[in-house]
Amino acid sequence: MRRCLTTLDLTLIGMASMIGSGFYILLGVIAKETTGPAVSLSFLMAACASGLSAWCYAEFAVRIPKAGSAYVYSYITVGELLAFTIGWSMILEHIIGAAAICRGLVGYFSILINFPIDTISHIIFGSHTNYDIVSPLIIMFLCVVISFGVKGFSNANSLLTYLNVFVISVFIILAFYKADISIWSHNGGFFPYGMGTIPKGAAQAYYAYVGYDTLVIASEEAATPSKSIPIALFLSVLIVSVLYCLSAVGLSLIVPYKLIDSTAALSSAMGYVGLQWAKYVISIGAVFAITCALMAMLFAMPRCIYALASDGLIFRVFSNVNSYTQTPVLATLCGGVAISVFAFLLNLTELAEMMSIGTLVAYIFVSLSVIIVRYLPIDPITGKSFSSCEDTNLIEKGNSLQNIQKVFLWTFLLLCILTSTYINFVFSIDHTLSVIVVVLLLAAMFIPLLYLYNTSQQNDAGLICKVPLVPFFPGLSIFLNIYLITTLNPLSFIRFLGWMVMGFIIYIFYGYSNSSLNLKNSAEKCKEMSQ
Numbered sequence: 001m002r003r004c005l006t007t008l009d010l011t012l013i014g015m016a017s018m019i020g021s022g023f024y025i026l027l028g029v030i031a032k033e034t035t036g037p038a039v040s041l042s043f044l045m046a047a048c049a050s051g052l053s054a055w056c057y058a059e060f061a062v063r064i065p066k067a068g069s070a071y072v073y074s075y076i077t078v079g080e081l082l083a084f085t086i087g088w089s090m091i092l093e094h095i096i097g098a099a100a101i102c103r104g105l106v107g108y109f110s111i112l113i114n115f116p117i118d119t120i121s122h123i124i125f126g127s128h129t130n131y132d133i134v135s136p137l138i139i140m141f142l143c144v145v146i147s148f149g150v151k152g153f154s155n156a157n158s159l160l161t162y163l164n165v166f167v168i169s170v171f172i173i174l175a176f177y178k179a180d181i182s183i184w185s186h187n188g189g190f191f192p193y194g195m196g197t198i199p200k201g202a203a204q205a206y207y208a209y210v211g212y213d214t215l216v217i218a219s220e221e222a223a224t225p226s227k228s229i230p231i232a233l234f235l236s237v238l239i240v241s242v243l244y245c246l247s248a249v250g251l252s253l254i255v256p257y258k259l260i261d262s263t264a265a266l267s268s269a270m271g272y273v274g275l276q277w278a279k280y281v282i283s284i285g286a287v288f289a290i291t292c293a294l295m296a297m298l299f300a301m302p303r304c305i306y307a308l309a310s311d312g313l314i315f316r317v318f319s320n321v322n323s324y325t326q327t328p329v330l331a332t333l334c335g336g337v338a339i340s341v342f343a344f345l346l347n348l349t350e351l352a353e354m355m356s357i358g359t360l361v362a363y364i365f366v367s368l369s370v371i372i373v374r375y376l377p378i379d380p381i382t383g384k385s386f387s388s389c390e391d392t393n394l395i396e397k398g399n400s401l402q403n404i405q406k407v408f409l410w411t412f413l414l415l416c417i418l419t420s421t422y423i424n425f426v427f428s429i430d431h432t433l434s435v436i437v438v439v440l441l442l443a444a445m446f447i448p449l450l451y452l453y454n455t456s457q458q459n460d461a462g463l464i465c466k467v468p469l470v471p472f473f474p475g476l477s478i479f480l481n482i483y484l485i486t487t488l489n490p491l492s493f494i495r496f497l498g499w500m501v502m503g504f505i506i507y508i509f510y511g512y513s514n515s516s517l518n519l520k521n522s523a524e525k526c527k528e529m530s531q
Contacts, residue, residue: 005221007228007235009154012161013296014215014236019164019243020101020293022208024108024286027248028265035201036192037184037252040245042201047241049202050209052477053363054233055467056370057216061229062465063373070213070362071307077369080313080517081507086365087308088503089358089496094301095335098294099342102135105290108264112283130347136340142298143336147322147329150221153299160292167285168243170278171266175250178273187256203487208244210359211293212236214300230465301339302331312518313511357488357496363481367474368409374458374470375405405456408448412475413482415445420483449475 005013031039060073071087110117117134125131146153184190191197215232219225251265254273261268267286270278306328309319318331419441449471458470467473512518 005150005154005218005228006223007231009158010215010218010222010228010232011235011239012158013154013218013299014212014232015165015240016157016161016292017211017214017296017300018209018236018240018293019161019168020211020289022205022244023168023247023289024264024266024282025104025262026205026208027244027251028260028262030201030204031248031251031257031265032260032262034193034204035197036188036257037190038195038198039201039205039252040248041198043205043208043241043244043248045198045202046205046209047237047244049206049477049480050212050241051237052473053367053481054212054237056363056367056474056477057213058230058233058465059370059467060366060373061216061219061233062226064219070366071304073369074362074365075311077372078365080311080515082365084308084313084503084507084511085500086358086362087304087313088500088507090304090362091301091308091335092496092499093358093362094297094304095339095342098139098297098301098339099135099346101290101294101297102139102339102343103132103347105138105287105294106132106134108283108286108290112280112287130345132344132347135343139294139298139340139343140333140336142295143332146295146298147325147327147332149325150218150299150327153295157292157295157299160288160295164285164288164292165243167281167288168247171270171282171285172243172246172250174270174273174275174278175247175254178275179250179253181253183253183256187258192257203484205244206484209237209240211296213359213362214296217300217303220303226464298332298336298339301335302328305331305335311516312514314506315510316514357485357492360481360485364478367477367481368413370467370474371409371452371471375452375456376459405452408451412445412448413478415441415448416479416482417486419445420479420486423483424486445479446472446475 027039027043030042031037035042057070064072064076071083071090074086075083106117118132121129121131121133124133145156212233215236216229219229222228247266251260251269255269259272264283264286267279267282270276270282305314305318306321308314309316309331318328318334320330321327322329419438422441423438452471
């Protein structure tokens with residue numbers, strides 16, 4: 001694929017993935033139902049948690065500038081099977097995410113033109129159905145546009161992102177101009193639901209930041225990935241975090257939290273303070289934002305398919321790159337068909353319930369991979385550390401941690417699961433001695449990491465971007481993501497399991513025997529037998 005994306009292009013791709021329904025829907029929902037005016041603190045907390053995972057991505061982007069993101073990193077450090085699990089779950093995440101975003105786009109556009117677009121589907125299929133004929137048409141049109149070349153997509157994405165940032169900036173300026181600080185002292189004060197709701201709101205707000213890994217997936221099309229990917233990651237997360245927090249503060253200063261319209265919070269807030277013209281400007285911005293997020297999803301999804309197909313874990317035909325457009329056209333169009341099917345059959349509520357654990361699992365394994373790679377031994381022959389994807393023995397080295405190190409890592413993961421489960425299912429019901437138990441579990445959780453830090457030599461030479469305080473920062477990222485997984489709807493796990501069963505059938509009957517790693521090992525055995 002053509003390396004043509006600059007640092008600015010990548011930053012805007014990352015921002016487009018994060019600026020979407022989070023601003024125009026999620027912000028109002030959290031403020032009204034979970035935190036009240038303190039919603040800005042929840043977004044700030046979520047930004048810190050997101051920054052930890054982004055830092056881990058940045059280190060690996062320097063080491064391995066290849067398409068596939070978390071899948072590639074896991075393939076190198078924890079092996080083929082777990083990497084396939086992550087890659088396959090990421091494909092589902094992008095399919096469901098794109099279908100849900102497109103359904104939301106149709107809804108916002110209906111509000112903007114004051115005409116229910118779903119009437120078209122009702123005329124064709126009947127008013128009693130939830131089918132949507134418009135969303136698949138939008139998806140396939142955008143897939144064709146993206147297939148014509150990554151630079152064309154980048155230019156369109158950049159224009160829409162600039163317009164969206166402008167609209168959000170207009171809202172922030174007008175909100176602070178119309179601000180009424182007395183709102184914070186009435187209707188229950190700044191913490192009407194209690195300070196304990198801030199972490200809960202942060203768990204919800206965290207999903208607004210999901211998507212920055214889209215720019216990492218584009219590593220293979222970046223002009224200078226080792227430098228531009230880390231910079232783009234930090235800039236995109238930082239800029240979006242500032243916009244989220246300022247928007248949250250502005251919203252809480254102009255509308256009492258009980259009066260927030262959770263379906264269109266920002267635009268209705270402008271109407272509340274008498275700025276009707278701004279209400280329509282914000283609605284247009286919502287269409288821009290959701291279109292950007294949809295395009296980013298449609299851009300990332302075929303790159304995930306391409307990465308798995310290139311390694312032979314799914315059908316290799318999907319790794320074909322068109323000689324003219326230099327994009328994986330077949331993967332893009334077939335992925336678009338899959339998204340269209342979901343968008344046609346399921347409504348927005350059903351798609352939201354299918355929010356899988358794929359992205360969070362990917363974040364966990366990227367953070368875990370940072371710890372593993374840092375403690376791989378230096379090559380005794382070359383004297384070099386693990387610093388780039390040019391090394392041909394990375395997979396073998398990924399399994400070369402000492403057994404005691406593996407035991408402590410597994411212990412840490414189990415304690416993370418235990419602590420997260422206790423916080424969600426016990427602490428919320430019975431507070432008797434719960435605080436003491438949580439503190440003890442948190443302390444026990446980091447003992448294995450403390451052992452690794454004190455007894456093992458780290459391997460971080462030659463990195464221009466690296467995570468500080470390894471293994472503690474990656475460990476904290478792992479714990480936060482596991483905690484968020486335990487807050488998901490149980491239906492998410494059931495549907496995720498069904499998707500994974502289908503994936504493992506493909507892997508067992510095709511991927512295992514056709515994978516690049518297996519073919520390489522078979523070739524080496526044949527060579528040894530012939531000698």
